[in-house]
Amino acid sequence: MSNNGRPGPKTPVTLKILRYKPGSIDPPRYDTFQVDADPLMTVLDALEEIRATEDPTLAYRHSCHHASCGTCAMKVNGKDVLSCVTKVLDQKSDVIVVEPLGTMPLVADLVVDMGDFARRYEPAGLSFVRESEYLTEAQTPEGVERYTRFESCIECGICLSACPVANTNASFIGPAGLAAWYRSLQKGDGERADILAAVDSDCGVWGCHGAMECTEACPSQVQPGDLIMYLRREVVKSKLPWAH
Amino acid sequence: MTPIPIQQATRRRKALRAWFDPRGRGLGFIAFALQRITGLGLVLYLLLHMAVLTTLLQGESAWDQFVAFAKSPIMLLFDLLLIAGILIHGLNGLRVSIVGLGFGVKQHKTFFWIMMLLSALLFVYAGWLLFAH
Numbered sequence: 001m002s003n004n005g006r007p008g009p010k011t012p013v014t015l016k017i018l019r020y021k022p023g024s025i026d027p028p029r030y031d032t033f034q035v036d037a038d039p040l041m042t043v044l045d046a047l048e049e050i051r052a053t054e055d056p057t058l059a060y061r062h063s064c065h066h067a068s069c070g071t072c073a074m075k076v077n078g079k080d081v082l083s084c085v086t087k088v089l090d091q092k093s094d095v096i097v098v099e100p101l102g103t104m105p106l107v108a109d110l111v112v113d114m115g116d117f118a119r120r121y122e123p124a125g126l127s128f129v130r131e132s133e134y135l136t137e138a139q140t141p142e143g144v145e146r147y148t149r150f151e152s153c154i155e156c157g158i159c160l161s162a163c164p165v166a167n168t169n170a171s172f173i174g175p176a177g178l179a180a181w182y183r184s185l186q187k188g189d190g191e192r193a194d195i196l197a198a199v200d201s202d203c204g205v206w207g208c209h210g211a212m213e214c215t216e217a218c219p220s221q222v223q224p225g226d227l228i229m230y231l232r233r234e235v236v237k238s239k240l241p242w243a244h
Numbered sequence: 245m246t247p248i249p250i251q252q253a254t255r256r257r258k259a260l261r262a263w264f265d266p267r268g269r270g271l272g273f274i275a276f277a278l279q280r281i282t283g284l285g286l287v288l289y290l291l292l293h294m295a296v297l298t299t300l301l302q303g304e305s306a307w308d309q310f311v312a313f314a315k316s317p318i319m320l321l322f323d324l325l326l327i328a329g330i331l332i333h334g335l336n337g338l339r340v341s342i343v344g345l346g347f348g349v350k351q352h353k354t355f356f357w358i359m360m361l362l363s364a365l366l367f368v369y370a371g372w373l374l375f376a377h
């Protein structure tokens with residue numbers, strides 16, 4: 001059942017997928033699979049088809065299929081993207097290389113350990129959350145005080161993967177984490193001095209080398225690289241002699 | 245299944261690939277890689293330069309001989325490489341510092357091209373000085 005049953009012309013495309021299973025496919029290798037893609041087929045659709053019809057052991061993560069859950073991030077032809085909104089034919093290549101995200105440790109096939117992302121991101125707190133402006137009059141279920149919603153960051157890990165220095169600096173807070181700290185500063189969550197102290201180190205704002213690949217790759221317009229630069233300005237400003 | 249450390253996972257994840265693998269990357273990455281390569285090149289030059297300066301210990305004639313060699317056209321080409329490295333590293337470094345203070349963040353790519361244009365102009369001028377005099 002190709003392309004979710006959509007009719008119409010198909011183009012044959014080869015997917016070269018990185019495979020890794022600790023103990024069995026170890027060291028990692030590339031397996032190739034053939035799919036018939038229509039213009040709407042996404043890379044995630046292709047993986048689903050391969051898993052359903054060719055190799056049930058193919059491991060990848062996904063949930064929403066519409067760029068909001070952030071679980072399906074991977075490298076497609078070297079670019080960090082959400083596979084659920086990345087079209088196969090848009091790649092304009094006969095062979096598409098599909099690999100797991102970088103930086104985070106590899107668990108299996110296209111699955112990386114998001115714990116690494118969480119470890120760097122969580123100390124900033126859930127700053128990308130705000131009170132929902134939708135249906136404010138709606139009743140909340142028992143135990144839920146008010147509805148909240150996520151702001152832009154979908155915690156997909158793409159920024160961390162795209163960052164050329166996060167790979168070699170395991171204690172670097174990373175783009176999403178630093179952006180979250182900046183958001184805390186903007187919203188006035190917590191003491192300003194504490195926030196600036198938390199990011200004023202080689203693992204914080206000074207770990208960034210300004211390549212801006214995180215901003216480039218972010219699928220959710222968080223623009224973490226820009227926010228790191230603004231956060232850095234706040235750190236520097238706080239140190240100027242006339243700041244006190 | 246326990247996750248394995250990055251370095252063991254795939255060769256692709258190793259540092260050199262992480263720093264210099266251009267696949268899927270943009271201009272900001274190229275600027276970063278250039279800064280790193282030219283920075284390391286300048287360090288290498290500095291070490292070489294200091295090693296060469298020890299010729300002075302061997303007296304005046306040894307030094308004069310070296311200076312004559314350094315003025316040969318092939319060595320002047322190396323000087324050109326050094327000048328290119330200094331210009332790219334210095335001017336891009338200035339850009340990185342300014343953007344790093346939160347200024348011109350949205351325009352960082354244009355800013356990069358301006359610095360590279362400036363590098364090119366100064367490079368041509370330096371080349372002219374080097375070879376025409």
Ligand code: HEM
Nearest residue numbers: 208209279280283284286287290333334335337338340341
């Ligand atoms: C002309 C004046 C110079 C300026 C304005 C300058 C500026 C900079 C800046 C801003 C960085 C940090 C870039 C980043 O965050 O990624 C940097 C890195 C570096 N610089 Fe310079 N620099 C200059 C001269 C030199 C010289 C003369 C050397 C060598 C002797 C040198 C060696 C390095 C090295 C090795 C790095 C590290 C590169 C990296 O981490 O990627 N720089 N420079």
Ligand code: FES
Nearest residue numbers: 064065070072084
């Ligand atoms: S599956 Fe949810 S973001 Fe792609």
